Amino acid sequence: MIKKLAITGGTHGNELTGVYLVKKWKKNPKLIERSSFETVTELMNKQAIKEVRRYVDQDLNRSFSLSDLSNDELENHEAKLAKELNEKLGKKGSDEVKVDFIVDLHTTTANMGLSIVVSNESATTWRSIAYLCEMEPELKVYKWKGDIENAFVDSMAPHGFAIEVGAVPQGVLRADLFLKTEALVYHLLDYVEKENSAKPLELPHELEVYEHEVLVDYPRDEVGDIVAMVHKERQDQDFTTIKQGDPLFLTLDNETIVYEGEPRYTLFVNEAAYYEKGFAMTLAQKIRVTIENRK
Amino acid sequence: MIKKLAITGGTHGNELTGVYLVKKWKKNPKLIERSSFETVTELMNKQAIKEVRRYVDQDLNRSFSLSDLSNDELENHEAKLAKELNEKLGKKGSDEVKVDFIVDLHTTTANMGLSIVVSNESATTWRSIAYLCEMEPELKVYKWKGDIENAFVDSMAPHGFAIEVGAVPQGVLRADLFLKTEALVYHLLDYVEKENSAKPLELPHELEVYEHEVLVDYPRDEVGDIVAMVHKERQDQDFTTIKQGDPLFLTLDNETIVYEGEPRYTLFVNEAAYYEKGFAMTLAQKIRVTIENRK
Numbered sequence: 276m277i278k279k280l281a282i283t284g285g286t287h288g289n290e291l292t293g294v295y296l297v298k299k300w301k302k303n304p305k306l307i308e309r310s311s312f313e314t315v316t317e318l319m320n321k322q323a324i325k326e327v328r329r330y331v332d333q334d335l336n337r338s339f340s341l342s343d344l345s346n347d348e349l350e351n352h353e354a355k356l357a358k359e360l361n362e363k364l365g366k367k368g369s370d371e372v373k374v375d376f377i378v379d380l381h382t383t384t385a386n387m388g389l390s391i392v393v394s395n396e397s398a399t400t401w402r403s404i405a406y407l408c409e410m411e412p413e414l415k416v417y418k419w420k421g422d423i424e425n426a427f428v429d430s431m432a433p434h435g436f437a438i439e440v441g442a443v444p445q446g447v448l449r450a451d452l453f454l455k456t457e458a459l460v461y462h463l464l465d466y467v468e469k470e471n472s473a474k475p476l477e478l479p480h481e482l483e484v485y486e487h488e489v490l491v492d493y494p495r496d497e498v499g500d501i502v503a504m505v506h507k508e509r510q511d512q513d514f515t516t517i518k519q520g521d522p523l524f525l526t527l528d529n530e531t532i533v534y535e536g537e538p539r540y541t542l543f544v545n546e547a548a549y550y551e552k553g554f555a556m557t558l559a560q561k562i563r564v565t566i567e568n569r570k
Numbered sequence: 571m572i573k574k575l576a577i578t579g580g581t582h583g584n585e586l587t588g589v590y591l592v593k594k595w596k597k598n599p600k601l602i603e604r605s606s607f608e609t610v611t612e613l614m615n616k617q618a619i620k621e622v623r624r625y626v627d628q629d630l631n632r633s634f635s636l637s638d639l640s641n642d643e644l645e646n647h648e649a650k651l652a653k654e655l656n657e658k659l660g661k662k663g664s665d666e667v668k669v670d671f672i673v674d675l676h677t678t679t680a681n682m683g684l685s686i687v688v689s690n691e692s693a694t695t696w697r698s699i700a701y702l703c704e705m706e707p708e709l710k711v712y713k714w715k716g717d718i719e720n721a722f723v724d725s726m727a728p729h730g731f732a733i734e735v736g737a738v739p740q741g742v743l744r745a746d747l748f749l750k751t752e753a754l755v756y757h758l759l760d761y762v763e764k765e766n767s768a769k770p771l772e773l774p775h776e777l778e779v780y781e782h783e784v785l786v787d788y789p790r791d792e793v794g795d796i797v798a799m800v801h802k803e804r805q806d807q808d809f810t811t812i813k814q815g816d817p818l819f820l821t822l823d824n825e826t827i828v829y830e831g832e833p834r835y836t837l838f839v840n841e842a843a844y845y846e847k848g849f850a851m852t853l854a855q856k857i858r859v860t861i862e863n864r865k
Binding site: 442446447501507510 | 590679738739740741795796800802822823843846
């Protein structure tokens with residue numbers, strides 16, 4: 276039973292779709308009211324939103340690891356903010372559950388279309404995603420698997436994921452992607468309402484998913500500055516296959532660097548925020564995830 | 571006779587095309603060497619480039635008015651930087667001419683394609699643009715006319731303009747637009763080389779240009795926050811006509827606001843940096859500019 280769901284926007288201050296959807300719903304909360312559970316909204320990083328920047332001191336969407344949340348020495352803007360938000364929407368690291376499900380709204384400069392980034396393994400999370408894929412056939416699912424502890428916003432709750440839509444520049448509101456994100460959230464609320472009812476929800480037994488494998492960085496010089504761009508044949512080619520010999524990068528001196536490796540799917544191709552994180556795209560493999568029956 | 575031309579990039583720290591073209595040419599200056607004149611390059615706002623932000627304190631590309639350049643009380647980052655750059659590339663406000671021609675490299679999140687923004691009226695400026703339009707038929711020209719004194723980077727020199735390419739998000743390098751910008755600069759260098767020679771350059775007598783008329787702001791609430799987005803039928807429609815009754819904005823509550831006015835062309839539709847400046851797009855009329863013979 277899901278009693279409380281949180282819709283979070285503005286985790287990154289320059290991703291305006293989530294910011295303005297949350298503003299819309301704060302003004303018209305009836306739009307997200309359902310009978311069997313409570314929905315709350317949260318404008319996450321107000322200072323970054325004001326400055327139209329991803330973050331002030333550090334990426335808020337990497338600030339929710341248990342170790343950081345319990346580290347009293349971390350004092351910067353987002354480290355402190357993460358602790359405050361965890362009191363409100365967590366509490367990760369305690370037995371208390373303030374919110375059962377978090378959907379965190381993001382945009383990307385990559386041509387990811389309407390997609391979900393999920394790192395939660397809970398049956399409810401995956402059932403909700405299976406439902407959304409039925410409702411929105413264009414929706415794609417990226418199963419993220421980091422090297423370190425999950426520190427995303429949605430990790431504060433037992434269930435949840437992030438919605439990523441693109442391509443949209445930072446600091447820009449695109450009506451088409453705003454409407455698609457809004458519709459997807461309404462489908463999610465419908466899912467919870469149905470799942471909370473006595474009648475079991477019929478869902479597919481399996482789901483096609485892109486499973487994260489590895490990050491691919493830009494070619495860089497000795498001081499870490501990039502010396503090549505994503506090749507124009509790879510630009511905008513998210514969720515498409517790349518194989519041995521395909522153009523991958525174009526150096527600033529007009530030399531093509533080709534892909535060397537097994538066939539994979541490319542995702543998050545040329546996302547602005549990932550230049551500093553050290554990757555030009557990620558590689559993924561298509562897998563099938565089993566959707567469990569409701570317990 | 572043009573003795574010295576400056577190519578300036580990174581006037582806005584999050585417009586990477588100019589930043590990386592200047593870096594490329596600083597590494598390989600032979601690419602921009604020509605026999606009859608000197609070409610210099612300048613990475614304009616290094617602090618903003620480092621922070622991948624448009625500016626630190628104020629827009630550098632609005633900081634070159636004569637009144638600001640001579641105002642000793644202006645002490646912020648870009649105000650001081652503008653004075654330093656004017657010593658190097660100006661000197662606007664004096665009889666000295668350090669550089670004859672400035673081409674300032676920009677990108678935009680609007681779908682402006684390959685375009686020039688010009689506010690200089692000099693015959694040489696317009697002859698160079700006429701040449702570029704012959705070389706690159708897709709090139710479009712936007713004749714800007716502000717209410718206040720011209721404070722753009724290129725106003726430091728007797729001749730010059732800005733190149734604007736898009737759509738590209740802030741903080742992103744797109745190979746296709748990088749190559750187009752690079753090619754356009756090489757055409758400009760060819761123009762100067764030809765114009766400097768004894769043989770008169772044959773140019774068309776007239777040029778089709780989009781002349782700035784007015785800014786159109788987003789609908790806003792009482793505290794100035796936007797309450798509508800560019801309508802999806804207008805998104806990406808730069809250099810196309812808008813007429814009475816065409817969808818213009820979509821409010822956050824899904825109401826369409828239509829255009830009321832005479833037929834015009836829309837430009838800079840949904841540029842990220844202009845949310846804070848207070849416009850969603852500009853309106854322009856097509857005019858024909860006379861290209862003067864060489865004096």
